[in-house]
Amino acid sequence: MTKPCIICVAITGSLPRKAHNPAVPVTVEEQIESTHAAFEAGASICHAHVRNEDETPSSDPETFARLKEGLEKHCPGMVIQFSTGGRSGAGKERGGMLPLRPDMASLSVGSNNFPSRVYENPPDLVDWLAAEMLVHDVKPEIEAFDLSHIHQAARMQADGRLKGPLYIQFVMGVKNAMPADRDVFDYYVKTVNRLLPGAEWCAAGIGQHQLTLNEWCVAEGGHART
Amino acid sequence: MTKPCIICVAITGSLPRKAHNPAVPVTVEEQIESTHAAFEAGASICHAHVRNEDETPSSDPETFARLKEGLEKHCPGMVIQFSTGGRSGAGKERGGMLPLRPDMASLSVGSNNFPSRVYENPPDLVDWLAAEMLVHDVKPEIEAFDLSHIHQAARMQADGRLKGPLYIQFVMGVKNAMPADRDVFDYYVKTVNRLLPGAEWCAAGIGQHQLTLNEWCVAEGGHART
Ligand SMILES: [Zn+2]
Ligand SMILES: [Zn+2]
Ligand SMILES: [Zn+2]
Ligand SMILES: [Zn+2]
Numbered sequence: 001m002t003k004p005c006i007i008c009v010a011i012t013g014s015l016p017r018k019a020h021n022p023a024v025p026v027t028v029e030e031q032i033e034s035t036h037a038a039f040e041a042g043a044s045i046c047h048a049h050v051r052n053e054d055e056t057p058s059s060d061p062e063t064f065a066r067l068k069e070g071l072e073k074h075c076p077g078m079v080i081q082f083s084t085g086g087r088s089g090a091g092k093e094r095g096g097m098l099p100l101r102p103d104m105a106s107l108s109v110g111s112n113n114f115p116s117r118v119y120e121n122p123p124d125l126v127d128w129l130a131a132e133m134l135v136h137d138v139k140p141e142i143e144a145f146d147l148s149h150i151h152q153a154a155r156m157q158a159d160g161r162l163k164g165p166l167y168i169q170f171v172m173g174v175k176n177a178m179p180a181d182r183d184v185f186d187y188y189v190k191t192v193n194r195l196l197p198g199a200e201w202c203a204a205g206i207g208q209h210q211l212t213l214n215e216w217c218v219a220e221g222g223h224a225r226t
Numbered sequence: 227m228t229k230p231c232i233i234c235v236a237i238t239g240s241l242p243r244k245a246h247n248p249a250v251p252v253t254v255e256e257q258i259e260s261t262h263a264a265f266e267a268g269a270s271i272c273h274a275h276v277r278n279e280d281e282t283p284s285s286d287p288e289t290f291a292r293l294k295e296g297l298e299k300h301c302p303g304m305v306i307q308f309s310t311g312g313r314s315g316a317g318k319e320r321g322g323m324l325p326l327r328p329d330m331a332s333l334s335v336g337s338n339n340f341p342s343r344v345y346e347n348p349p350d351l352v353d354w355l356a357a358e359m360l361v362h363d364v365k366p367e368i369e370a371f372d373l374s375h376i377h378q379a380a381r382m383q384a385d386g387r388l389k390g391p392l393y394i395q396f397v398m399g400v401k402n403a404m405p406a407d408r409d410v411f412d413y414y415v416k417t418v419n420r421l422l423p424g425a426e427w428c429a430a431g432i433g434q435h436q437l438t439l440n441e442w443c444v445a446e447g448g449h450a451r452t
Contacts, residue, residue: 110403111337111344112374113352118337120344123402147373148338148404155405176349177336178374179381183420187413194409 008045008081008202008223009038026051028063032070039075046071047081047106047141057087064097079103081141084129086119094125098132104167105133107140109156110149113176119145130161142168145177150188154195165198173209180209185216234271234307234428234449235264252277254289258296265301272297273307273332273367283313290323305329307367310355312345320351324358330393331359333366335382336375339402345371356387368394371403376414380421391424399435406435411442 011031025034028050035046048071050063064082071080081104084094098105107129108121133140140162142153156162170188173180185203192201202223205213217223237257251260254276261272274297276289290308297306307330310320324331333355334347359366366388368379382388396414399406411429418427428449431439443449 110372111339111346112372113337113347113349113378116349118344118346118348120337120346121339122344123339123342126339145374146336146338147410148371151405151407151410152339152402176378179377181377183417184373184377191409 007043008047009035009043010047010204011035011038011049026055028066028070031067032074035071035078036074039078043078045079045081045104046075047083049083049085049087059084059093059096061097061100064102065100068100068102081105084108085143086121091125092128095129095132098129098136098138101136102138104139104141105129106143106169107133108143108145108149109152110146112145112149112174112178115175119177127161130156134161134163139163139167142166143171144168144188145171145174147184147188147191150191150195157196164196165200166196168192168196168199168201170201170203170213171206172203172213173206180205180212182216185213186220189220189222233269234273235261235269236273236430237261237264237275252281254292254296257293258300261297261304262300265304269304271305271307271330272301273309275309275311275313285310285319285322287323287326290328291326294326294328307331310334311369312347317351318354321355321358324355324362324364327362328364330365330367331355332369332395333359334369334371334375335378336372338371338375338400338404341401345403353387356382360387360389365389365393368392369397370394370414371397371400373410373414373417376417376421383422390422391426392422394418394422394425394427396427396429396439397432398429398439399432406431406438408442411439412446415446415448 011025011034025031048067050058050060050067052058068080071078080102082097082102083106085106086094109126111121112119144150150168153162153166153168157164157166172178178184192199200223203213203217237251237260251257274293276284276286276293278284294306297304306328308323308328309332311332312320335352337347338345370376376394379388379392379394383390383392396411398404404410418425426449429439429443
């Protein structure tokens with residue numbers, strides 16, 4: 001395990017608002033400032049969502065463009081990853097910022113339940129987002145909310161819909177989806193090594209599971225998200 | 227592996243029509259006749275969908291009632307399992323036949339992709355279907371299209387939303403969801419034994435995967451669906 005550990009900082013997310021936690025960076029300026037602090041502290045990937053002025057999740061390409069410009073200036077060399085997650089837009093809106101050519105973008109390749117709804121990633125939208133990432137040379141971070149998502153990513157790499165080597169993120173501790181279970185975590189790592197040799201992986205734990213997942217990740221040679 | 231092997235016959239399904247295969251039983255009378263033949267041949271569970279007159283999938287309680295009456299007459303002692311799958315109705319319609327108190331009904335506890343769409347099982351609908359099954363004393367067959375669905379079933383049994391011991395069906399070979407992968411199959415069995423000791427399990431392979439899955443099932447002590 002001598003490879004350098006990549007630390008990924010997820011600023012903002014799509015849900016928390018100022019009313020819940022006044023420290024959450026919401027405006028682009030606040031996001032740049034807080035990412036800069038994480039960058040100085042050693043984070044090398046910035047996973048970013050953006051917001052509308054009323055703090056609701058957005059996928060507005062202009063807001064993403066302002067964020068990218070600021071990050072490039074304040075955090076030179078940091079890997080910028082935009083979220084194409086389903087909270088911030090419906091259908092192709094979710095990929096409207098990909099022509100900005102961020103270094104990376106998140107990509108869900110399957111559907112699953114969230115705490116109170118279905119996280120919908122229909123096959124044709126997944127294929128369209130993957131194609132946009134190929135065209136604009138954006139490296140996907142595969143968000144694996146369940147085991148079949150790793151298998152689907154492997155099929156998409158095999159048939160050229162995704163360009164390897166892939167970067168997979170296991171997302172655990174999501175209510176009504178996959179819990180933070182160590183046996184599953186180990187099987188995920190085994191599955192990535194079997195189906196996608198050469199892929200890198202990391203893991204994200206939701207809420208109180210974040211630290212647990214970071215520990216497992218570092219122990220098994222994955223990357224960590226904070 | 228001395229326990230008796232349950233053979234489950236899935237008549238009709240929700241998709242194939244006469245135009246694709248004239249042998250598919252579509253009317254209730256045809257369904258009863260073909261189930262009777264399977265019953266004589268040793269099948270002990272009948273998993274049933276029903277159709278409208280134009281052969282489109284239905285969840286009409288009256289059609290289910292006619293089917294149940296005929297099966298009870300022609301196949302005495304056979305376990306009758308109704309489908310609450312998502313092709314035949316939206317929302318609570320999917321469980322409209324549960325007051326008929328079939329022996330069993332299928333229950334999906336998570337969402338996943340199907341070949342060309344999202345198979346949507348939102349958490350509140352899952353909970354409602356499970357509650358209906360408790361009220362009407364219907365034993366669920368948990369349709370596990372992905373690994374987290376086994377974990378979700380275990381949580382639902384632990385907190386009383388489902389009554390154990392559970393009966394789990396692994397569904398494999400679904401395009402854009404879980405492939406028919408032997409390593410995953412073995413891990414599914416291991417997971418059921420770990421989280422749900424005492425549960426029974428079977429497996430369904432879609433299309434050309436059916437025979438493969440039956441072989442794995444019989445080899446590992448599960449039940450078979452034909
Ligand atoms: Zn990451
Ligand atoms: Zn995100
Ligand atoms: Zn079965
Ligand atoms: Zn069915």
